[in-house]
Amino acid sequence: MQSWQTDFTYFHIVNWGWYFAGGVLDDYSRYSICFELMDKMDGPASRI
Numbered sequence: 897m898q899s900w901q902t903d904f905t906y907f908h909i910v911n912w913g914w915y916f917a918g919g920v921l922d923d924y925s926r927y928s929i930c931f932e933l934m935d936k937m938d939g940p941a942s943r944i
Contacts (some may be wrong), residue, residue, distance in 0.1 A: 899923040 904918045920929040
């Protein structure tokens, strides 16, 4: 059985703008499957 958790959050960096952080965690192994810092919500982590 596969069970994953995802989280996407956004935050503002002064003088840089808004950024998004996305990640996927495997519940069974507790390994991080994917983590990405993006300036737009169109990276690989946002497509899972």
